Amino acid sequence: MEADETFREMDEIRRRGRRSNAPTMIDVARGAGVSIATVSAFLNGTSNVSPELTQRIEAAIATIGYERNAIARSLKTGATHTIGLTVADIRNPFFTDVVATIQNVLGRAGFAVMLCSSDEDTAKQDEQIKLLLERMVDGLIIAPAGEDEVMRRLVKSTRKPVVLIDRMIEGLGVDAVLLDNTEAVSEAVRYLTGLGHRRIGYISGTPNTTTGRDRLEGYRRALAAAGIVLDPSLIRDGRFREADGYRAAMQLMTLPERPTALFSANNLMVIGAMRAIRDLGLTCPADISVASMDDFVWADIFGPRLTTVAQPVEAIGEQAARLLLDRLAGNAPPEPKVLTLRGRLMIRNSCAPLTVSQSA
């Protein structure tokens, strides 16, 4: 009976839980014989604390094993020192490279990063942005999966600084760091036309993104510059994903009059395309020339050594983080800043000049 009652009582105490478990500043204050205001002042260096009390507080913290509760702190200060980051696809090495440098420069500035991957799904993306905002991140870096009304509303209504990377969304009035996609693709496709190719298949990215559209525009311009009329059947949507890239390449390569070259609007799709080419029993570049946006670390080592347009991944991450940090610090002009960087064509051996047998 008695034991039973004791248990119930203990349970009651735990449930009501004055404290879940961890020691608080109050415990430290008590242990050091000072007020909690003084403990806080010491912890933050907000105001001078005498050597005497400093020592006592330090001792109390050590013996109790106190650790500051960042949640309570955030509630009070309104700052979480956390920034939210959503990328369209965390398995895409382009994004992980960018993420890694963002994390480094932000980390050095004392910010943690909360990372989400929307998997190229705008619904998921909306949910994640909402979630991050709800968690009171101090700022947001977004590599959009695409645009929709929900996200526009979300971004527009928040007062937190936002910076877009990789893909632009017009009319949001926020900072962005982008690539000159049109020129990047145009240069690569001009290289292809320069090799004599005239039927160039294009595996496009999501048309719901500026990268998708701008890159396609680069393709158009390069063809126009070479005086080639655009054949719509040579353009297939690969949705920036490996599996869809495979499908797109399959369709292109089984066309009655098949292309002699293929350009992929990103790295994931070109892997799918190469898989399709292999499955078809064809070889690159003998049967088909291939080039792509986005570089790989291994592109120079494994064959066929892919010709690609490398993006300045580190610069992108670095600039995005700096832009956000500037906004956070408040020392940035009100008008949005958009940075446009340039890609670099890496010519390797996956593209061959057009041969007579091919052009026949």
Added chain:
Amino acid sequence: MEADETFREMDEIRRRGRRSNAPTMIDVARGAGVSIATVSAFLNGTSNVSPELTQRIEAAIATIGYERNAIARSLKTGATHTIGLTVADIRNPFFTDVVATIQNVLGRAGFAVMLCSSDEDTAKQDEQIKLLLERMVDGLIIAPAGEDEVMRRLVKSTRKPVVLIDRMIEGLGVDAVLLDNTEAVSEAVRYLTGLGHRRIGYISGTPNTTTGRDRLEGYRRALAAAGIVLDPSLIRDGRFREADGYRAAMQLMTLPERPTALFSANNLMVIGAMRAIRDLGLTCPADISVASMDDFVWADIFGPRLTTVAQPVEAIGEQAARLLLDRLAGNAPPEPKVLTLRGRLMIRNSCAPLTVSQSA
């Protein structure tokens, strides 16, 4: 004068800031003419709210544009619905694959993921674990960069559930999901000895990790099984990183009596190794056979098509997330659970039988 004063006043109000900016539950309550307790009850479905009030609250929320402050909520409830995740290297596709599935299953269960990359640096890792704990994550998944006292203390003193992935740390008493590394490497190296190789260079991972040690043990066992005495000069530390893998391979391949095969203890290092082989003007597998831990999506498509041991990345992520979720739900037995999964040898064409010219 008057304007001046008004400004000062506004400033004062803002500075003291009853509210930083966003509408709170108080505003909703006022707008709907109910108490904040009722708003909270409605929002959480904690208790019944009459249709009448429900409607008024919903209307108020919509017109005000209220969004719940998760920070305040967490402070009260002691739960953040966020789990911390640190991986040794975010650029390593093995980790991103695992992270992606962890994020998916955790996301489906209503948890956000706070992701950090320690870049194979234990000091950085300690800092990040501390940071995540400070931010009151509900649980922790760690792919350790290595072990040190700080992290042991941190993990042991927290009451939050922790699960280790990829690399084990003994004596922590936490859940873990691992690979049978010794067997995985042993199988691959046996394959090499089966092809007749006797001088097999080994590019090892950080000895500070169980993966590093267990994989090396697999190498030892396979040699022993083939009756080959281990030559220590054939083992070089590549620290699980591409650049160090390059260096290790360079050293091995410039040995007076150079190996006829190379095994790399992870994916990043094998890229470095292949780069070294290329820079040396050698070709794989004619001059040197190469095999590695960890598979690549593109391994089957680009040449030489690498022979690897594939890890069940999805299963690892899935199990880790489930383990954590079980602990969080409280329906897990007290003793730690450690799951050991098996790798799968993917034989491709980067390994050739030993030729007479090589063995000479």
Added chain:
DNA sequence: AAGGCTAATCGAAACGTTTCGCTGGTGTCA
């Protein structure tokens, strides 16, 4: 010697929620 200044310390009111226990009104049963 009195007044004023500075520096160190503290008390207490927030921050935006959740939740416990209480109230008052309604319906049910004896």
Added chain:
DNA sequence: TGACACCAGCGAAACGTTTCGATTAGCCTT
């Protein structure tokens, strides 16, 4: 017609910090 249980709704006390203004005490001026 009471007694009772029940339900919706509410007031107010937390959660663990930060921060503002007040209170000392010591010291320097004049």
